[in-house]
Amino acid sequence: MIKRLFVLCLVLGLLLCAFSASAVTTYTADNGYRYIRDHGDVLTDEEEYVLSVKLGFNSERAGADIVVVTARDVYDLRNFAEDYYIDNNYAESGVMFLYCEDINEGYILVSGGCNAAIDLNKQDDIFDKLTPYIKAEYYAEAFQFFGTLSEQYITDYIEAGGDLDDYDEWGFEFDSEIRWYHLLIIAAVIGVIVGFISVGVMKSKLKSVRYNYRADDYIMRDTFRVTVSREIFLYRNIIRTPRPKSNSGGRGGFSGGGRSFGGSGRRF
Secondary structure, three states: OHHHHHHHHHHHHHHHHHHHHHHHHHHOHHHOOOOEEEOOOOOOHHHHHHHHHHHHHHHHHHOOEEEEEEEOOOOOHHHHHHHHHHHOOOOOOEEEEEEEOOOOEEEEEEEOOHHHHOOHHHHHHHHHHHHHHHHOOOHHHHHHHHHHHHHHHHHHHHHOOOOOOOEOOOOOEOOOOOOHHHHHHHHHHHHHHHHHHHHHHHHHOOOOOOOOOOOHHHOOOOOOOOOOOOOOOOOOOOOOOOOOOOOOOOOOOEEEOOEEEEEEEEEO
């Protein structure tokens, strides 16, 4: 009887260990480091392991994919981030931080409902808080901080009544409140439509004069004589080409691959 109890306890212990191990590796090696892709090789193996776990839990709690990618030899970060996000089948709503060590530049890509949850002001705040870590080359700490901030902004947005799944093809909320500039745009469109209608009505009433394609009736022949002729310099045309500057913004909304993207970049 004692031996049977011992065997039973041993089996239960092994099952619990196996379950615990599977729970820990949900976002690690078994998941192929889905949320951290260190192509730029700026992290140690231990740092990459810890980040895979932390970003996985950040994503689970936020209900959106929170991803960090490092790369080399990439100079168009925006297009690279968009293609990478699509090719790896990340969630419709998510946020990704792309860092390229070659040019010491980062880009925050937001997708779907995260366009509203992490807007440009919040992206600037993330960059401001990550900059000291990036400059000191504390990359693991910077990426962990990115995951924490992204989760916080997304959960705050949801708690305030936002819905990551309730957005249109441009990434804006369907039920977002109408602001003053929305009314201004609507008023301008209505004004243009009314103007076209008014002009069309007035043009249709111009029946008293027929259009004449020739001006012969208005010219008195042999009455024009040139008595003095001289050339006068009026102006000159100067073309200036601006010196190329580094792109520190790169912000704005755009769509690609059937998804709604936005984002901004900064050079550290």
